[in-house]
Structure formats: structure tokens, C-alpha cells
Amino acid sequence: MLTCQSLWRDCVDCFSNKVSSETFQRWFEPIRLETFENNVLTLAVPHNFFLEWFEEHYGNLIIDIVRHNFPANTDVKYIIYTEQPVISVSSEKITKKVKNNKFSHFIEANFDDPENISGLNPSYTFDNFIVAGNSTNSIAKKVSMSVAEKPFNNAFNPVFIYGGVGLGKTHLLNAIGNDIRNKFPELNVFYMQTTVFMDRFINNIASRNSPEFRQFYCSADVVLLDDIQFLNGRHGTQDILFHIFNTLYQNHKQIVFTCDRPTKNLRQMGGMQDRLISRFVSGTSVGLFPPNLETRMAILKSKLTAEKRDIDPIVIEYIAERVDSNVRELEGVMSTALANTLYQDNVDISCVQKIIDNIVANDSEVDRISYAVAEFFNLTIEDIVGKSRQKDIALARHIAMYLANTYTKCTLQKIGALIGGRDHSTVKHAIDNIRNLISTDPDMRKKVSMFEKNLSYDKKNKK
Numbered sequence: 001m002l003t004c005q006s007l008w009r010d011c012v013d014c015f016s017n018k019v020s021s022e023t024f025q026r027w028f029e030p031i032r033l034e035t036f037e038n039n040v041l042t043l044a045v046p047h048n049f050f051l052e053w054f055e056e057h058y059g060n061l062i063i064d065i066v067r068h069n070f071p072a073n074t075d076v077k078y079i080i081y082t083e084q085p086v087i088s089v090s091s092e093k094i095t096k097k098v099k100n101n102k103f104s105h106f107i108e109a110n111f112d113d114p115e116n117i118s119g120l121n122p123s124y125t126f127d128n129f130i131v132a133g134n135s136t137n138s139i140a141k142k143v144s145m146s147v148a149e150k151p152f153n154n155a156f157n158p159v160f161i162y163g164g165v166g167l168g169k170t171h172l173l174n175a176i177g178n179d180i181r182n183k184f185p186e187l188n189v190f191y192m193q194t195t196v197f198m199d200r201f202i203n204n205i206a207s208r209n210s211p212e213f214r215q216f217y218c219s220a221d222v223v224l225l226d227d228i229q230f231l232n233g234r235h236g237t238q239d240i241l242f243h244i245f246n247t248l249y250q251n252h253k254q255i256v257f258t259c260d261r262p263t264k265n266l267r268q269m270g271g272m273q274d275r276l277i278s279r280f281v282s283g284t285s286v287g288l289f290p291p292n293l294e295t296r297m298a299i300l301k302s303k304l305t306a307e308k309r310d311i312d313p314i315v316i317e318y319i320a321e322r323v324d325s326n327v328r329e330l331e332g333v334m335s336t337a338l339a340n341t342l343y344q345d346n347v348d349i350s351c352v353q354k355i356i357d358n359i360v361a362n363d364s365e366v367d368r369i370s371y372a373v374a375e376f377f378n379l380t381i382e383d384i385v386g387k388s389r390q391k392d393i394a395l396a397r398h399i400a401m402y403l404a405n406t407y408t409k410c411t412l413q414k415i416g417a418l419i420g421g422r423d424h425s426t427v428k429h430a431i432d433n434i435r436n437l438i439s440t441d442p443d444m445r446k447k448v449s450m451f452e453k454n455l456s457y458d459k460k461n462k463k
């Protein structure tokens with residue numbers, strides 16, 4: 001075994017020369033030599049997904065290098081190793097922690113329910129996160145499940161899950177947390193919306209408690225931070241998150257972020273620190289994309305089964321075919337259809353179409369309008385959906401809202417949500433303003449009709 005150890009060390013040296021140090025650290029360091037018997041070299045790896053990925057990307061390299069250092073007819077076999085979690089000093093059971101540990105004052109001051117500081121929603125699990133067939137989202141689910149299988153010294157740390165609205169980021173993040181809490185109840189798992197993290201940070205600064213804030217989150221074993229795009233421009237919170245991240249990472253604690261866009265687009269937001277973005281990209285990035293038809297059908301059927309309800313299969317198919325960009329809307333259409341069955345015998349296709357018209361916003365059309373308006377006024381899309389009250393930006397935003405209201409089926413509420421998270425009265429005010437200007441200002445009339453022409457809208461398109 002001694003010689004075999006030294007031969008293996010030679011192999012490891014060769015690997016480190018062939019791949020980048022980051023790849024080496026992530027994919028080669030976790031591998032352990034188990035045995036070398038009958039010309040079979042057995043290597044142990046952390047988990048199944050690691051194995052799948054590793055074999056696909058580096059299987060041939062390993063064979064080449066092993067056969068170069070060991071006898072040329074050596075075969076390589078893999079097994080999965082098990083390891084007990086490294087439990088942090090502060091990871092007593094949460095209830096115990098609340099009663100007698102040093103954070104009890106902090107917890108009481110910061111949590112509505114001190115008995116439930118994990119913040120997890122128990123109804124989001126891996127079992128009810130559906131991916132059908134070999135869809136792209138299955139990678140995101142597999143990575144998440146691997147993290148939950150071994151939330152310490154993980155090859156995927158940190159994980160960055162990105163994807164548009166309603167595609168399951170919050171669901172998957174909670175599923176990771178719930179699964180970890182079931183498997184390792186002694187670990188401290190914290191799930192949070194980024195806005196909650198920001199608010200807590202600000203409250204603690206106000207009460208001169210920021211060291212405790214930092215120590216508290218540094219005591220976590222797993223941090224799940226949802227929607228980190230809201231950190232944009234919040235430099236104080238970014239600083240503290242950066243320090244917390246470094247401490248957790250150095251201690252091999254698991255961190256998972258979600259975001260509404262991939263990391264490369266975070267830079268374009270203009271208010272995110274490079275050093276933080278580089279931490280986000282240092283681990284594994286996985287995307288969630290609009291589910292394929294098969295998955296949409298499976299989600300609808302699973303929801304019906306969970307609620308012990310039934311609906312005409314043709315109607316299910318109709319919904320799945322048409323509501324294709326957002327699972328939240330898919331669920332909304334189905335729930336409304338189910339509610340309709342309570343006072344209407346037959347929920348047929350025409351009834352479902354009306355529900356779809358009311359619920360499903362044509363997001364991409366609103367986005368197209370916002371981009372066109374931004375481009376014309378030499379602004380960025382962030383200006384249009386941002387908070388600036390600068391006169392020219394506000395006017396461009398009003399025009400985008402007016403066009404969205406005139407030419408898409410979106411409600412005022414939906415337009416407000418898509419153009420910067422504003423409420424419906426703000427949108428109404430914007431539309432009134434532009435209507436007013438159109439009737440009084442020939443220049444505005446010209447601008448609006450130019451947009452209509454460029455976006456290929458004519459009077460027939462009007463709602």
C-alpha cells in the first residue's frame with residue numbers, strides 16, 4: 001500500500017499540472033485512494049453527482065495518468081465515501097440555542113418566532129419540485145440534492161442558482177434547507193430573503209449591534225440567501241455579507257444564493273461590488289429555465305394529485321401548452337380553474353382561456369417595450385425599471401407604462417411589477433400623464449406614434 005500511496009501521489013502531481021488550481025481544488029482534491037488490488041485502483045469520491053460529472057469531464061484524463069504511473073493495464077473503479085458532518089461549536093439544537101446560548105438576546109430582538117429561526121417553508125421539498133425527462137432544470141435539482149446530501153466540505157460550494165420570476169428558485173432553496181434539517185437536525189440552517197437580511201442588518205446597526213449580527217450569521221452551518229439582486233447599491237450590506245461569506249467559506253460551511261439573473265449580468269446592474277460577484281462565481285452556477293411541456297404537464301398533475309382533485313385532461317393539456325414561461329402563473333391558472341369548478345359544472349377550454357387572459361401577463365412584450373424606450377432615450381433598462389426620479393428618466397418610464405397598458409393584456413398591477421415593482425396607482429398616474437401630454441403636446445404625440453410604428457403596433461392591436 002505504501003508504494004501504491006506514492007504512485008497515487010505522483011498521479012495527483014500530474015493532475016495538478018494538467019488542470020487549473022481551481023478545478024484541481026474542486027474536482028481532484030476530494031478524491032481519495034481506497035485500494036489497489038488485482039490491477040484495479042479503487043478511488044472514493046464524495047457523492048453520486050460528483051461521480052457522474054467527474055467521469056464525464058475527467059474520466060479519460062484519470063485513466064491516462066493512472067496508466068502512466070501505475071501498471072499500464074490498470075483499471076479505475078469508483079466508490080462513494082461517507083463522512084460525518086463537521087459540526088460547528090455553535091450548532092446545538094436550535095431550541096436549546098434559543099434558551100441558553102449567547103445569541104438568545106439577538107434572536108429575540110430579530111425573529112418574530114424565536115422557535116423557528118431557520119426561516120424555512122416546510123411545504124417546499126425535493127419531492128414536489130418536478131423535473132420531467134432530461135430537462136435542463138434537472139441539473140439544478142441534482143446539484144441542490146447533492147448539497148443537501150453533504151452540506152459540508154462540498155465540491156459545489158457556494159452554489160449560485162439563477163432564473164427568472166416564478167421558475168422555482170425559492171422552492172429549490174427551501175427544499176435544500178428542509179432536506180438538510182431532516183438529515184442533519186444538529187446543523188444550523190438559515191434561509192432568508194435578501195431584503196430580510198438587509199433589514200436585520202440595518203436594525204442592528206441602528207441599535208449598535210452589528211458585531212453580534214455578524215457573529216450570529218458566522219455561526220451558521222448552512223446559509224440560504226434568496227434573491228441577492230436586491231443587494232444592488234446596498235454597499236453596507238454587501239460589505240458585511242462579504243465578511244460573513246469569507247468566514248463561512250473558510251470553515252467549509254455551505255452557502256447557496258439565488259438571483260434573478262446570471263452572475264455576468266450582475267455587473268451590469270452597476271451597484272454590485274466586484275469582490276462579492278467574484279465570490280458568487282467561485283462555486284457552481286446553475287440556471288432554472290422555463291419548464292418544457294412534459295414538466296409543465298407533470299407539475300399540473302402533481303398539483304391535482306396533492307389536492308385530490310380532477311379536471312378534464314384536455315383542459316390540463318391546454319393550460320400546459322399555453323402557460324409556458326412561469327410556474328407561478330401555471331399554478332395560478334390551475335387554482336383558478338379549480339375554484340371555478342365549485343360554482344360552474346364544466347370548466348372547459350373557453351373558460352380556461354379567459355382565466356389565462358386575466359392571469360398570464362405577456363412579460364416579454366412589456367420587456368420589449370421597456371428596452372425600445374430605453375434605447376430611444378439613450379438610457380439603460382435599469383434606468384427604466386429603477387427608482388430614479390430624474391425628469392427624463394421618469395418620463396421615459398411613463399411612456400413605457402402607457403405603451404404596455406395600450407398594447408399588452410397586462411393589468412396595471414402586472415405592468416407596475418414588471419416596470420420596477422411599482423403599485424397600480426403609480427402606473428395609472430403615468431398613463432394619465434402621457435394621455436394628457438399626447439393631447440396637448442405635438443412632440444409627445446410624434447414620439448408615441450414613432451414607438452407604435454417601431455414596435456409594429458397599430459390601432460388593431462389596441463386592447
Ligand code: ADP
Nearest residue numbers: 128129130165166167168169170171299327328
Ligand atoms: P421564484 O422564486 O423563482 O420566483 P418560486 O420558487 O416562488 O419561484 O416558484 C413559484 C411557484 O411555482 C411555487 O409555488 C413553486 O412551488 C412552484 N414551482 C416552481 N417550479 C416548480 C417545479 N419545478 N415543480 C413544482 N413546482 C414548482
Ligand code: MG
Nearest residue numbers: 169170226227
Ligand atoms: Mg423567489
